Amino acid sequence: MGLIKTEKFSKEQNEIALIAKVIGHPARVAILQHLFKINACVCGDLVDEIGLAQSTISQHLKELKHMGLIKGNVEGTSVCYCIDTENWSKMKQIMSQFLDQDVSNSTCC
Template structure:
């Protein structure tokens, strides 16, 4: 299997790619939206609200947690998830800089 060669890219390029991955599946988008609406949530609540199977929700929660956008606190036998505000703010700044780039001195290329 080939390597991703992420080391040849800048830290910012790698972060942009990781953050963009969070929005690469509609289930993750729905989970993030639900977490913003309710401030915090358990996996079972997300299953009820989103309508996907528990293992599917758990896999997407794991991915969002690995990306750093959410965090989870163990409460008994359950995990309560919420948005990691510090990482979310960092992501917004990085993505805004990336998305607000202007095409300066760009001539017709086609």
């Protein structure tokens, strides 16, 4: 079917999955890393930086923006992107809580 049965899972489980999913593509990882590295706004050199078509990058940016991980400000004819620090922190906390589950006393297998 290709259709995820979200109704079978908790809100938290769906949220974790959605966050992970948006990070689950190397182009989006690369975009985020670049925005962190520059540590400021970036106005469109992402297409050169990553080797994909302009329309493809634009689509990935849209997804990142939709999940709230980045912000985009229009500056004349170009658009200025950067990490949405507030949402990034929230997202980080949700993921960290999931990743940090204690694993010490698993004496099985």
